[in-house]
Amino acid sequence: MVRGMNSFDDSDAFEKGAALSLSARARAQAAGARAAPYLDTLNPAQRQAVESLDGPVLMLAGAGTGKTKALTCRIAHLLLTGTARPNEILAVTFTNKAAREMKERVATLMNQPVEGMPWLGTFHAIGVKLLRRHAELVGLKSNFTILDTDDQVRLLKQIIVAENIDEKRWPARQLAHIIDGWKNRAWAPDAVPAAEASAFNSRGVELYAAYQERLKTLNATDFGDLLLHVVGIFQKHEDVLAQYQRWFRYILVDEYQDTNVAQYLWLRLLAGGHKNICCVGDDDQSIYGWRGAEVGNILRFEKDFPGALVIRLEQNYRSTPHILAAASGVISGNKGRLGKELWTDAQEGEKVRLIGHWDGDEEARWIGEEIESMQNGTRGMRPFALNEIAILVRASHQMRAFEDRFLTIGLPYKVIGGPRFYERMEIRDAMAYFRVVTSPEDDLAFERIVNTPKRGLGDKAQAKIQAAARANGVPLKEGARILLAAKGLGGKGAAELRLLIDGLDRWSAAARDGANHVELAQVILDESGYTTHWQNDKTPEAPGRLENLKELVKALEGFENLQGFLEHVSLVMDNDKGDAGPQVSIMTLHAAKGLEFPAVFLPGWEDGIFPSQRSIDDQTGKVEIGREADEERRLAYVGITRAEELCTISFASNRRVFGRWQDQMPSRFIDELPEAHVEVLTPPGLYGGGYGAAAPGAMPDGVFAGSQLETKAAEANVYNSPGWRRMQARAGARGTSQPREARNMVIDATAVPAHGLGDRVFHQKFGYGAVTGIEGDKLEVAFDKAGVKKLVAKFVVAADRADDVPF
DNA sequence: GATCTCATAGTTTTT
DNA sequence: CTATGAGATC
Numbered sequence A: 001m002v003r004g005m006n007s008f009d010d011s012d013a014f015e016k017g018a019a020l021s022l023s024a025r026a027r028a029q030a031a032g033a034r035a036a037p038y039l040d041t042l043n044p045a046q047r048q049a050v051e052s053l054d055g056p057v058l059m060l061a062g063a064g065t066g067k068t069k070a071l072t073c074r075i076a077h078l079l080l081t082g083t084a085r086p087n088e089i090l091a092v093t094f095t096n097k098a099a100r101e102m103k104e105r106v107a108t109l110m111n112q113p114v115e116g117m118p119w120l121g122t123f124h125a126i127g128v129k130l131l132r133r134h135a136e137l138v139g140l141k142s143n144f145t146i147l148d149t150d151d152q153v154r155l156l157k158q159i160i161v162a163e164n165i166d167e168k169r170w171p172a173r174q175l176a177h178i179i180d181g182w183k184n185r186a187w188a189p190d191a192v193p194a195a196e197a198s199a200f201n202s203r204g205v206e207l208y209a210a211y212q213e214r215l216k217t218l219n220a221t222d223f224g225d226l227l228l229h230v231v232g233i234f235q236k237h238e239d240v241l242a243q244y245q246r247w248f249r250y251i252l253v254d255e256y257q258d259t260n261v262a263q264y265l266w267l268r269l270l271a272g273g274h275k276n277i278c279c280v281g282d283d284d285q286s287i288y289g290w291r292g293a294e295v296g297n298i299l300r301f302e303k304d305f306p307g308a309l310v311i312r313l314e315q316n317y318r319s320t321p322h323i324l325a326a327a328s329g330v331i332s333g334n335k336g337r338l339g340k341e342l343w344t345d346a347q348e349g350e351k352v353r354l355i356g357h358w359d360g361d362e363e364a365r366w367i368g369e370e371i372e373s374m375q376n377g378t379r380g381m382r383p384f385a386l387n388e389i390a391i392l393v394r395a396s397h398q399m400r401a402f403e404d405r406f407l408t409i410g411l412p413y414k415v416i417g418g419p420r421f422y423e424r425m426e427i428r429d430a431m432a433y434f435r436v437v438t439s440p441e442d443d444l445a446f447e448r449i450v451n452t453p454k455r456g457l458g459d460k461a462q463a464k465i466q467a468a469a470r471a472n473g474v475p476l477k478e479g480a481r482i483l484l485a486a487k488g489l490g491g492k493g494a495a496e497l498r499l500l501i502d503g504l505d506r507w508s509a510a511a512r513d514g515a516n517h518v519e520l521a522q523v524i525l526d527e528s529g530y531t532t533h534w535q536n537d538k539t540p541e542a543p544g545r546l547e548n549l550k551e552l553v554k555a556l557e558g559f560e561n562l563q564g565f566l567e568h569v570s571l572v573m574d575n576d577k578g579d580a581g582p583q584v585s586i587m588t589l590h591a592a593k594g595l596e597f598p599a600v601f602l603p604g605w606e607d608g609i610f611p612s613q614r615s616i617d618d619q620t621g622k623v624e625i626g627r628e629a630d631e632e633r634r635l636a637y638v639g640i641t642r643a644e645e646l647c648t649i650s651f652a653s654n655r656r657v658f659g660r661w662q663d664q665m666p667s668r669f670i671d672e673l674p675e676a677h678v679e680v681l682t683p684p685g686l687y688g689g690g691y692g693a694a695a696p697g698a699m700p701d702g703v704f705a706g707s708q709l710e711t712k713a714a715e716a717n718v719y720n721s722p723g724w725r726r727m728q729a730r731a732g733a734r735g736t737s738q739p740r741e742a743r744n745m746v747i748d749a750t751a752v753p754a755h756g757l758g759d760r761v762f763h764q765k766f767g768y769g770a771v772t773g774i775e776g777d778k779l780e781v782a783f784d785k786a787g788v789k790k791l792v793a794k795f796v797v798a799a800d801r802a803d804d805v806p807f
Numbered sequence B: 001g002a003t004c005t006c007a008t009a010g011t012t013t014t015t
Numbered sequence C: 001c002t003a004t005g006a007g008a009t010c
Helices: A013-033 A037-041 A044-051 A067-080 A096-110 A123-133 A149-162 A172-184 A204-217 A223-236 A238-247 A261-271 A295-299 A321-331 A360-374 A396-409 A425-438 A443-449 A459-472 A476-485 A491-512 A517-527 A530-535 A542-558 A562-572 A613-620 A627-641 A708-719 A722-731 A738-750 A799-804
Strands: A057-061 A089-093 A120-122 A250-253 A277-281 A309-313 A352-359 A389-393 A413-415 A584-588 A597-602 A643-657 A660-663 A678-680 A760-763 A767-775 A778-783 A787-792 A796-798
Touching: A037 A044, A037 A067, A044 A067, A044 A309, A057 A067, A067 A089, A067 A096, A067 A250, A067 A277, A089 A096, A089 A123, A096 A120, A120 A123, A123 A223, A123 A261, A123 A562, A149 A172, A149 A204, A149 A443, A172 A204, A172 A223, A172 A261, A223 A238, A223 A261, A238 A261, A250 A261, A261 A277, A321 A352, A321 A627, A321 A643, A352 A360, A360 A389, A360 A396, A360 A597, A360 A643, A389 A396, A396 A413, A396 A584, A425 A443, A425 A491, A425 A517, A425 A530, A425 A542, A425 A562, A443 A476, A459 A476, A476 A491, A491 A517, A517 A530, A517 A542, A517 A562, A530 A542, A542 A562, A597 A627, A613 A627, A627 A643
Parallel strands: A057 A277, A057 A309, A089 A120, A089 A250, A250 A277, A352 A643, A352 A678, A389 A584, A389 A597, A413 A584, A597 A643
Antiparallel strands: A643 A660, A760 A767, A760 A796, A767 A778, A778 A787
């Protein structure tokens, strides 16, 4: 979402770069005199990758092999040897974070800021720059808007409804996904192959074309267009392509294994002349196939660029030998790899640790306790600080168990990669206001805010506005003005709409007159009633939302004006909140790519979870057998290789999936861990050992003895031990959650059986509160801090017995 | 037009 | 189980 009026802000990028390059050249000569010091810090493979500047190069860089170092040194080398000027280098990454990091590291190497590298950025950011320069070639104006997925889906929904298609059977989300897929493969509407004709009830292509038309009239693009349009321009306009082929004398690509077909074509076109392209990647870390990435791109590199130099970076500087061996063991199960073998000089260190638990809660509890004791040093290991520890899960819903548990025991944690700041409702609303203020013709933004906060302008009123706008061929805001003038709207709605339009006019004028944009933003939020709207909202989230709005206004300070902010935020904004002291990181395996931690926990290694059910199904049938299964295995490889010193894998025998209890089978990947590099820990709670007090050797060697069934059987033996059976006998039938029941027995003993209306109670997580409702064994409690919750009576105790509260 | 209740469907996620 | 969305009700 978001707009850019300052479209040619970089039109002088080449000139700027050129100016800077003079000094760079001077410096290069000086540096050339003394041998470049950074070269001495490289190993032979890295050095070759840095010094082989001309012709196609494929750098196969395993996890932790100093890939970013090689890449940044290569850029520095291009500059310092005077081979290329800063503006002649095209360097693309996938994330803003990677781009930022690269910029910083090049700057450090060069000992100067790198503002003169205008073409270092993400595929999308560079795509925007290129597209703004040539927008007219695809029927857009250079100040086009970039829609985010939300806007995209809403637009598609409108089209679907307009076509009288049942939106329930054919949801807009699904269509958005299909269209994304086509765009990822660089198929414009007229280029979608006939084989796809049946998509979306056979109307997919037609709707795709309608959507693209609609985008054009809105002067908007979606993310896919940023690449698709540019590829289209390059293909249809030889002169434009030739120009860029000359300009970008050296091309560098990070994470090449993640490129989709559109990005691949984009690169191949640009590199077509000189072929000075250096792609860095790791086929073993390709984990984004589900969103269009083609591992094939990297596997095919040598065919695409005959005579390419292939360099393998295999010396790992991150992990211990045990960890590397475990990772290699797992990944070796994949076929069609380019093949790398990581090695290291590092000390042997701890083996990869494996532990099974009874259920998911148990697993979370154990990890919580293990982290607690790791802080002081345990099992003969050095102490670990909380920020040295990460928990990596397959799917985000697995995080909840850990959050719950860590809240309970008060262990500081942070979730990485949750909903993005700018994806939050209140931020999107606020930005929609800014959008309408800076570009009054932005209909999507207008639709979003016209009745937010509630102004008594419902579907009917909005339909009238739409009709008025369409009849006069003007944007919605003008349509609304006409409607009001014609007295086509009555009552409260009319007055409110009048107020809104006047406000928007006023704010737009203020923005034009160069009012301070930070103050203006605050004024907009206040006068529109949006701030009040949340102040009056009594839901528990409201304070947080107001807080976010404050932060948004503060973020504006870093920009020249509202337009500049909006332009930036659509592509760049992240929500790195300032850390409040050391915290354990919780994130998905996908989010962990590129990161490293001294200690890593990998929970939930169970068939159906990891590897995911979908990937298991994929193995047995259909088109490309095992494609997704291979990707899961790469994900396991990514997970293990995040660990520097300590890697702990765990699984549970029972887990609640969508509220149902399920028997879980240990992950097939566990069988693939080489036994010599794994130490099996004893699950707690067995043999009367008590939680957290592990007795050695209880997990049988059979875990590694072969088939999965054997694993399961062996594991079952543990659980059939006398102590365990006693526990089971006490707790009831097998197959339900015995430990849970067992714990609950304790709970029952301590909990006051009955709470009455109005009683003060205490809950471990939610704190103190008063009972406001009783429903069987469930209570409704209004907590002082946490708001109103419904919960099972046995999880609260009378307030005066708070010390006894079980958990 | 707004609020409530019921039904439904649930990987991974950057730009 | 729980978040989300659509229909029904006030």
